[in-house]
Amino acid sequence: MTNITKFEGNIERLVKQDKIMVALNQEPPAEWVKKHPFIKDFNYLPIERVEWLLKTFFKINYKIEVIKTGTLLNAIEVTVRVHYRYSDSEEWYYHDGVGAKEIQTKSGTGSLLMDMSNVNRGAVEMALPIAKTIAIKDACDHFGKLFGADLNRKQQMTYSEDTKLQPIEIGSELFIKMKAAVKSGSYTIEQIEKKYTLTDEVKEALNEKI
Secondary structure, three states: OOOHHHHOOOHHHHHHHHHHHHHHOOOOOHHHOEEOOOOOOOEEOOHHHHHHHHHHHHOOOEEEEEEEEEEEOOEEEEEEEEEEOOOOOOOOEEEEEEEEEEOOEOOOOOOOOOOHHHEOOOHHHHHHHHHHHHHHHHHHHHHOHHHOOOOOOOOOOOOOOOHHHOOOOOOOHHHHHHHHHHHHOOOOHHHHHOOOOOOHHHHHHHHOOO
16 A cells, blocks of 8 residues: 655655656657658657757756767767756766767768778768767657657557656545545545555545535
8 A cells, every 4th residue: 555655755756757757758749850851751859959858858957978989880970978967856867879970971982981081071070060969869869759769669658647646635626536436435545545645634534424
């Protein structure tokens, strides 16, 4: 049997984080989603949307660290770490992401970088920030659907608030429905507790004769 006292004063933080989780896993607005110009049927969110979401959810409580750069076959590769923390916590968390961008070579020389003289002038400078951008978006996918996590997945999960974390207030619409269900015998308090967290005060109020 779950009681609100089990969380030892952390219930407000848990409720807040639960609401954030639900918000992060809503579908992004259709007008944000773009079609990739070269990859068939591949959707993505532009980096400006991702950066706006980071600022909206975490304000100044995030930072982006470049972990590694290098070459992978004919591409520049970048690994980043997106650090973040919630406004009510001093603890930092992070998500890692990877990205790569092909280096442009001179026409007719092939794509593999066997000879660096084949690389177009400015190709590395152009590929590196693009690879970093892709890595940032890859890391931010871990936040949830709103950041583009499920844009290219056929099977998706839906998310809703955990009712076990939602404190029931006496006199609220939900409380009135519970009391009516208990009075009619449709549900017992024990059955309701399997889905909702009830304080001793709420349980007493549900037991009161109308």
